[in-house]
Amino acid sequence: MNCWTRRRTPGREEKEDMARTKVRPLGHCSRCTRAWWPGASDEDQWNTVHKGGRLTGYLCPQCQTPEENAEAEVKAALVDYDHPITDADGRVRLAPRGGWHSVAVGTHSVVQSDPAVHLALGIENSQLHIGVAAHTDARLHDLFSETCAVHVRTELDRVGARPGHRTLTFTATDGLPPTNVLVVEDRAACTDGDRGEMVVLVSRQMTPHLLAAFAPPVADSIRAALRDT
Numbered sequence: 001m002n003c004w005t006r007r008r009t010p011g012r013e014e015k016e017d018m019a020r021t022k023v024r025p026l027g028h029c030s031r032c033t034r035a036w037w038p039g040a041s042d043e044d045q046w047n048t049v050h051k052g053g054r055l056t057g058y059l060c061p062q063c064q065t066p067e068e069n070a071e072a073e074v075k076a077a078l079v080d081y082d083h084p085i086t087d088a089d090g091r092v093r094l095a096p097r098g099g100w101h102s103v104a105v106g107t108h109s110v111v112q113s114d115p116a117v118h119l120a121l122g123i124e125n126s127q128l129h130i131g132v133a134a135h136t137d138a139r140l141h142d143l144f145s146e147t148c149a150v151h152v153r154t155e156l157d158r159v160g161a162r163p164g165h166r167t168l169t170f171t172a173t174d175g176l177p178p179t180n181v182l183v184v185e186d187r188a189a190c191t192d193g194d195r196g197e198m199v200v201l202v203s204r205q206m207t208p209h210l211l212a213a214f215a216p217p218v219a220d221s222i223r224a225a226l227r228d229t
């Protein structure tokens, strides 16, 4: 089945690139063959046509049926076209608006600046960013769904985290943005170095897209924490 999407308006940098190079059409309409010119008044009304994740053509505003036009409008509202990712077999993947299609691990500024923070997770530009601290419990990857756990385990190895015996509790708070989750140390409950309690902090307005990052039992605990507060 064909899928009709609306190309996003080019950003400033792209426009500068176009100005530097000789202006060429972005493509040609698959029905009437007219050229899609960058900078034209109808530029952002053109649809790109994809089949199985591959770009197969373009449709000018005049040639789009009302259904094709409406479908592209709806998708532009629901799908983040600004941050596509191309997978190993050349398919373009897009995330829902506010969601994520890929995982990036690395040092997170919050993890570096606050020793009480063991792990920070957030959605940015359709990517799930995860940062872990070297002093955390190496078993933390158990919290995550299969897709994420692989990345987290590799990162925990890289930073040299060691297995501990901490217990976990779940708390919903107003103090976090909806797109972030933190795993922090509960200092009050911390009796000795690696046997303290860790708290998974989620926002009361947490985006449901984040639940997919966690293993099913953990996602259930998060849902329960959201219900209880």
Ligand SMILES: [Zn+2]
Pocket: 029, 030, 031, 032, 033, 034, 059, 060, 061, 062, 063
């Ligand atoms: Zn046309």
